[in-house]
Amino acid sequence: MGLFNRVKLPEPLTCPNCGVAGTWTAQFRFGATDLIDYEVGQHLNWEFIWAVEGERGHHRVLAQGILEGCRHCGTHDFGGLLWEMVVIEIVDDVIVSVVQDTSGDGWWAEDWRVLEA
Secondary structure (H helix, E strand, O other), X not given: OOOOEEEEOOOOEXXXXXXOEEOOEEEEOXXXXXXXXXXXXXXXXXXXOOOEEOOOOOOEEEEEEEEOOOOOOOOOOXXXXXXXXXXXXXXXXXXXXXXXXXXXXXXXXXXXXXXXX
């Protein structure tokens, strides 16, 4: 995946391996990809010009991401018991939501899609 950013999911998840509920994060590639940690409501950083994915200034963008492992037990293998892909909605360069990817499209050819320029 190369360099990426991380976004904290707004709702806790329960790990199917250890049963501990907690805060989870997802990796994604949009904006300056410099291992930046984000939360819903934050503006994307575009200042790291040689490691940028996507384009700033679009009205509405969806970025695809993947859950990181459980912070308690470290598992990354959810064995189909927990979804792994998320969709991050970005409006005017602000992260507005992070939800389970229920599209059924699998991995997109690009890590992001412009819905409204």
